[in-house]
Amino acid sequence: xxxxxxxxxxxxxxxxxxxxxxxxxxxxxxxxxxxxxxxxxxxxxxxxxxxxxxxxxxxxxxxxxxxxxxxxxxxxxxxxxxxxxxxxxxxxxxxxxxxxxxxxxxxxxxxxxxxxxxxxxxxxxxxxxxxxxxxxxxxxxxxxxxxxxxxxxxxxxxxxxxxxxxxxxxxxxxxxxxxxxxxxxxxxxxxxxxxxxxxxxxxxxx
Amino acid sequence: xxxxxxxxxxxxxxxxxxxxxxxxxxxxxxxxxxxxxxxxxxxxxxxxxxxxxxxxxxxxxxxxxxxxxxxxxxxxxxxxxxxxxxxxxxxxxxxxxxxxxxxxxxxxxxxxxxxxxxxxxxxxxxxxxxxxxxxxxxxxxxxxxxxxxxxxxxxxxxxxxxxxxxxxxxxxxxxxxxxxxxxxxxxxxxxxxxxxxxxxxxxxxx
Numbered sequence: 001x002x003x004x005x006x007x008x009x010x011x012x013x014x015x016x017x018x019x020x021x022x023x024x025x026x027x028x029x030x031x032x033x034x035x036x037x038x039x040x041x042x043x044x045x046x047x048x049x050x051x052x053x054x055x056x057x058x059x060x061x062x063x064x065x066x067x068x069x070x071x072x073x074x075x076x077x078x079x080x081x082x083x084x085x086x087x088x089x090x091x092x093x094x095x096x097x098x099x100x101x102x103x104x105x106x107x108x109x110x111x112x113x114x115x116x117x118x119x120x121x122x123x124x125x126x127x128x129x130x131x132x133x134x135x136x137x138x139x140x141x142x143x144x145x146x147x148x149x150x151x152x153x154x155x156x157x158x159x160x161x162x163x164x165x166x167x168x169x170x171x172x173x174x175x176x177x178x179x180x181x182x183x184x185x186x187x188x189x190x191x192x193x194x195x196x197x198x199x200x201x202x203x204x205x206x
Numbered sequence: 207x208x209x210x211x212x213x214x215x216x217x218x219x220x221x222x223x224x225x226x227x228x229x230x231x232x233x234x235x236x237x238x239x240x241x242x243x244x245x246x247x248x249x250x251x252x253x254x255x256x257x258x259x260x261x262x263x264x265x266x267x268x269x270x271x272x273x274x275x276x277x278x279x280x281x282x283x284x285x286x287x288x289x290x291x292x293x294x295x296x297x298x299x300x301x302x303x304x305x306x307x308x309x310x311x312x313x314x315x316x317x318x319x320x321x322x323x324x325x326x327x328x329x330x331x332x333x334x335x336x337x338x339x340x341x342x343x344x345x346x347x348x349x350x351x352x353x354x355x356x357x358x359x360x361x362x363x364x365x366x367x368x369x370x371x372x373x374x375x376x377x378x379x380x381x382x383x384x385x386x387x388x389x390x391x392x393x394x395x396x397x398x399x400x401x402x403x404x405x406x407x408x409x410x411x412x
Binding site: 009 | 211213215218219222223225226227228233236237238239240241246249250252253254255256257258259260261262263264272273274278280297300301
């Protein structure tokens with residue numbers, strides 16, 4: 001049911017808001033009316049931030065992570081191990097791994113996963129630039145840190161094949177029961193993997 | 207846990223997004239990254255729509271509904287009954303009542319409800335302008351169409367008192383079991399009211 005808007009400006013704001021993922025027209029209307037009740041600075045601040053983000057954002061020429069500079073702070077950091085490259089799907093994943101504080105190597109952001117259904121082939125992703133980084137030498141390990149989904153597996157395999165000619169170890173994240181998850185609600189494939197890849201109990205205390 | 211952003215522009219977009227109601231930093235990041243993946247037009251379109259909305263929007267001088275013109279289309283519509291004014295909390299409620307297609311009078315948008323806890327007194331709402339509309343004559347009925355909440359009741363009563371000196375019928379929406387709701391889950395106050403205000407079964411077929 002389309003609502004009649006008393007104002008074209010409101011209509012436009014609602015239409016634009018509802019292009020966002022997970023935002024329907026009802027939510028969009030609520031957000032637009034919220035902005036109307038706030039000081040002008042809130043709407044103008046959000047509006048300008050979005051325009052500036054899209055127009056001004058740059059990507060690291062090395063790892064394709066979002067960056068203010070030509071080379072991102074991680075790639076530019078001499079104290080980080082450039083022999084290990086962690087391959088991730090997107091910018092958010094870089095943040096997630098950085099938040100673990102368990103990784104001191106470099107990253108490579110693919111910008112998506114291979115998905116024939118969505119028309120995303122390998123050529124739309126930063127895969128050839130990854131191969132080039134490896135071909136240029138100095139990389140000993142490529143960690144495939146993609147989602148454990150069909151698309152992730154496909155992309156993993158494609159990259160694995162592309163890197164086969166090079167002397168580089170290709171590893172992937174361990175699969176297993178997620179921390180906090182109950183066995184009862186863990187799927188059988190994961191359970192099987194977690195059994196095969198079981199680790200010494202005492203290792204966690206090292 | 208604050209995330210480290212590789213880009214100040216991204217950080218700003220996330221901060222501004224998360225000022226919206228119901229949008230946390232995690233959702234804000236998801237939305238910002240989504241915009242980065244889209245054509246520039248999507249982010250710029252949304253940004254400009256919000257700025258234009260907040261800067262360009264006008265309100266009807268008569269009913270305070272959102273409007274493109276000095277007087278909104280509803281107030282300007284000569285075929286609508288100007289003897290009946292439906293008092294609503296906000297712009298969205300006007301749309302809701304218009305969508306029912308059951309009302310052919312005029313509206314009056316208060317811009318909120320009296321709420322001492324939130325520091326909203328009657329002077330912050332469009333109540334005096336409502337009283338003036340009634341005082342100017344030609345209004346036979348004022349329908350109080352506010353939420354059935356503490357704030358709604360308070361506001362209803364305040365307006366009722368303000369309009370007492372004038373020869374105008376002050377009515378309110380009927381209370382009762384919501385269409386589609388089960389008796390089991392309807393509160394006792396509503397059940398009591400719906401019993402007292404029961405209507406002839408045959409009336410619905412008229």
